Amino acid sequence: MSADPGKRHGALGRKLCTEFLNSCNLSITGFKDALEAIEYHDDKDYLSHPEDNYVLDILSVADDIDAFGTIGIYRYSEIYLKRRISIRDIGWMIIKNAESRFENLEKRIKLSPEFKMKHRNRYNYLLDFFREYNAQLNSYDFCTPSPTGYCGIIQILANYDIREFSNIPDKYSKDPFITDFFINLSSENEFI
Template identity: 40%
Template sequence: MNQMEDYIISAEKKWLDKLSDYCKILFSDTHIPSHDHTHHLRVWEYAKEIIQALSKSNKIDEELIESCLIASLFHDTGLAKTLEENHGHESRKICELYFKENRISKPVNFEEILSAIEMHDDKNYKNSENVKPDSVLTILFCADDLDAFGKVGVIRYTEIYLLRGIKLVELPNLVIKNLDKRFLNFEKNYKDFSDLYLKHKERYLFTRNFFEALQVEL
């Protein structure tokens, strides 16, 4: 076991169960299976994949791992209050309130965590142009995007878009546009990590092919 794996175990022991339980409570009165606490846990798993890939050529410190875990477990909590695309602002407030009400000592880079949570829903990636691949924001952006790929991605897109009032006939085109933006951002940041890149390119293509086929049927 290397130092990075020790950092991950330490961060999960400190945060994972209590933040996951809190996230589950937040969604207890809101039926959004594709974006509930299980989505947040999946995003953390993808964040770990990215961190592990980065660790092969970058020094990964404990603060980054802890920050990514916290950001992953709070990033979509705002959806328990609003289905709008700019729900990141609500997610940020929920995170701030959690630390305040529970009198939890804030991590050193708490503001970076909050900013990543708030900005993660900007799928035009206007705030990520000059951000490094090993930043909390980029890792969260891409980990969240990876959960939009594959079989889960098909369900996730369909559920949230229909909940937002989008017509079924409009769904494929809108999904494909959004999906392509997500993949291009992932590709821009992590194409050099071939194992990670090729694995998730295949998942992206699965989702894209599904909605292309759906477009033909509609």
């Protein structure tokens, strides 16, 4: 993802993994399912997935649930900002993508109801965040030296080094909403 932030970064991941396996003198034949999983894990249309690949199923579910909650807000924002998607468009685009991911998760009948409920709550948190973000857009100045609210979080993610912010959450904003968001991000990231 860091080398290719595009929608189809899995193909590059497969190529890099194949090169790694070759450098270790390992036959890629024994890693067919893993290589397919790497390549197709981020295909959120779910149409071109190879059949009966349980490694891909597991990786796709892991990738989907990583898109929800506080960490999902951060990851989506980071990815869409790297893709140079307009700060005015990312909220709607993230909601649309998250809906597709959650629908896929809901269709997986083998997941326990408790697991689904936990991630439904994380999904709803992400949706609520970006709905509020979209509502705040027209009245927010992304050049303000004092970021606030939902748009302020995205402003910080777009303009500052997140690692530095995590260590000094009140350096860039005195807004307790923003400070709490980054404290939650830090603790959720450690949990995951």
